[in-house]
Amino acid sequence: MTPVHFSFSSAFILGLMGLAFHRTHLLSALLCLEGMMLSLFIALALWALQFESTNFSTAPMLLLAFSACEASTGLALLVATARTHGTDRLQSLNLLQC
Numbered sequence: 001m002t003p004v005h006f007s008f009s010s011a012f013i014l015g016l017m018g019l020a021f022h023r024t025h026l027l028s029a030l031l032c033l034e035g036m037m038l039s040l041f042i043a044l045a046l047w048a049l050q051f052e053s054t055n056f057s058t059a060p061m062l063l064l065a066f067s068a069c070e071a072s073t074g075l076a077l078l079v080a081t082a083r084t085h086g087t088d089r090l091q092s093l094n095l096l097q098c
Helices: 003-021 026-051 058-085
Strands: none
Touching: 003 026, 026 058
16 A cells, blocks of 8 residues: 555545544534545546546536535534524434424
8 A cells, every 4th residue: 555545545534534433523523524536536536647548537626615615514503503592512412392
């Protein structure tokens, strides 16, 4: 495994571990998701450059578009929960009360 592949794999794993173990605030979960998507985008872009084919060049842009949609949806949920519950702590959210 090359150092480039190791660095992007470790960045993805660190984002996944942060999402799994540090679930106190919704904002920290969204930041971990964005870190994971950024590492996937850079890895996919480098993969497309490695093959030097135009067939793979649209895949990073498609992933970036989905990442932007995920970020906007997450921020909308963050604002909605902050307005209704007064905080963005995940422990205050209860699905049984909805």
